[in-house]
Amino acid sequence: MKSDPDRELVEACQATAPTGLEGAFRRLYDQYKDRVYNVCFRITGNATDALDASQETFGIMFRKIAEFRFESKFSSWVYRIAVNAAIDHKRRAAARWLPSFEPQNEHTRPAARADLRDERTEAPLSAATRHELEAEIQAAISRLSPKLRAIVVLRYVENLSYDEIAEALQISLGTVKSRLSRAHEALDRELTPVLDRHFLR
Amino acid sequence: MSERRDPACESLRPALIQRAEVGAPDPAVDAHAAGCGTCRRELERAVRRVGLARSLARVVAPRQLDGLVVAALQAGARQERAVRAVLDLPDVAAPRELAERVEGPRAPRVLERLVSEDLADPSKAVVRRYASRLERLRAPADLADRLRTPRQHRRVVPALLASLLVGAGVLLLVGVLVLTAERDRAPTAAPGPVLVVERAASIHDLDPAASLLASGLTGGLVDADRLSREGS
Numbered sequence: 001m002k003s004d005p006d007r008e009l010v011e012a013c014q015a016t017a018p019t020g021l022e023g024a025f026r027r028l029y030d031q032y033k034d035r036v037y038n039v040c041f042r043i044t045g046n047a048t049d050a051l052d053a054s055q056e057t058f059g060i061m062f063r064k065i066a067e068f069r070f071e072s073k074f075s076s077w078v079y080r081i082a083v084n085a086a087i088d089h090k091r092r093a094a095a096r097w098l099p100s101f102e103p104q105n106e107h108t109r110p111a112a113r114a115d116l117r118d119e120r121t122e123a124p125l126s127a128a129t130r131h132e133l134e135a136e137i138q139a140a141i142s143r144l145s146p147k148l149r150a151i152v153v154l155r156y157v158e159n160l161s162y163d164e165i166a167e168a169l170q171i172s173l174g175t176v177k178s179r180l181s182r183a184h185e186a187l188d189r190e191l192t193p194v195l196d197r198h199f200l201r
Numbered sequence: 202m203s204e205r206r207d208p209a210c211e212s213l214r215p216a217l218i219q220r221a222e223v224g225a226p227d228p229a230v231d232a233h234a235a236g237c238g239t240c241r242r243e244l245e246r247a248v249r250r251v252g253l254a255r256s257l258a259r260v261v262a263p264r265q266l267d268g269l270v271v272a273a274l275q276a277g278a279r280q281e282r283a284v285r286a287v288l289d290l291p292d293v294a295a296p297r298e299l300a301e302r303v304e305g306p307r308a309p310r311v312l313e314r315l316v317s318e319d320l321a322d323p324s325k326a327v328v329r330r331y332a333s334r335l336e337r338l339r340a341p342a343d344l345a346d347r348l349r350t351p352r353q354h355r356r357v358v359p360a361l362l363a364s365l366l367v368g369a370g371v372l373l374l375v376g377v378l379v380l381t382a383e384r385d386r387a388p389t390a391a392p393g394p395v396l397v398v399e400r401a402a403s404i405h406d407l408d409p410a411a412s413l414l415a416s417g418l419t420g421g422l423v424d425a426d427r428l429s430r431e432g433s
Contacts (some may be wrong), residue, residue: 017278018277019274019275020271020274021267021271025274029267029270033262034261036262037260037261037263038262047263050260051263051266051269054269055269055273056273058266059274059276063277133256134256134257134258137253141254141257156251157254159255177218180218181215181218184218184247184250194253
């Protein structure tokens with residue numbers, strides 16, 4: 001068993017059945033809602049699917065929280081549920097997606113541009129260029145395979161360590177490194193035009 | 202774009218990525234990159250890729266998610282209650298006929314037996330099958346009465362019949378003897394029939410009965426009535 005910062009809260013949730021967002025469930029939800037939604041948004045690539053995947057994540061989390069035995073960090077468990085829910089949702093959504101004659105991809109869909117705010121990259125790019133760049137990065141991530149997408153999101157969006165990623169995805173440290181290396185290769189192909197456009201002009 | 206790298210460059214790649222992520226100097230990577238143009242360029246691109254990936258903004262969960270999660274929890278609670286209600290249902294013993302039904306119909310086994318009988322001895326099988334279908338007769342009611350009646354009583358009717366026959370025989374014998382005695386007492390020369398012959402000179406003088414007899418015997422050629430009318 002490991003020391004877990006969420007232990008007390010999780011144990012409080014385990015003591016009662018979840019019927020609504022009250023007490024410990026509300027605190028746990030508030031603590032994780034942005035992280036879960038963020039992972040789901042970056043993996044699914046749009047707000048609608050992210051919302052559905054987040055709902056599913058919390059549904060599973062609260063339904064199965066009584067079975068959690070602290071064999072890993074609680075946050076790793078939550079990330080694992082969120083990644084799986086988002087990948088499953090993305091796969092289901094892709095199966096439902098009808099082909100269109102309109103040139104359209106995920107970052108041109110309206111929901112994909114929602115809530116992208118970060119002032120760190122404001123200079124020297126203009127706001128319009130920043131939105132465009134973010135959309136292109138998101139599109140590049142969305143074109144990765146689900147496994148590589150998950151590892152890029154956990155590493156660069158959620159800033160998890162290699163060990164945390166290994167625990168969350170239940171893979172070895174070596175697999176984390178090799179997957180990240182492959183993700184960089186794939187991203188290099190996807191982002192070369194973006195890099196050239198935004199950094200060489 | 203990725204190029205075909207030297208194995209030494211390839212083995213250093215994870216460390217190169219970490220170097221790009223951390224930004225802190227890594228003696229091994231830096232030394233290699235200093236002498237390898239490919240890895241130096243790759244390090245520069247990796248730093249930019251990491252920067253781009255990290256530049257993605259952290260999105261905030263919309264308020265809408267609260268309501269969806271509450272709905273999911275309530276749905277989960279309802280589902281759990283339903284499952285618990287089903288699990289709490291008392292066990293009901295399976296009826297005995299279920300086992301019989303599970304065993305399956307027996308007709309195929311009967312059919313197999315009939316077919317094998319037909320193949321082994323067709324005539325015998327057919328006779329047995331149809332003989333078994335003949336109507337079973339019920340014993341008549343008087344059989345039971347007969348069985349209940351003592352044996353000597355059952356002989357009354359034949360004994361009575363025998364007595365009657367003996368009586369009838371005796372009467373017949375007596376009758377024969379009486380008739381014989383009467384015949385012995387009667388005169389032996391009984392008067393015979395008297396025959397009278399009359400001669401008629403003409404057919405007209407015939408007795409009407411004789412003329413009719415003559416007409417009949419001749420098929421109508423001798424018609425006494427007509428001749429007598431013509432003569433008169």
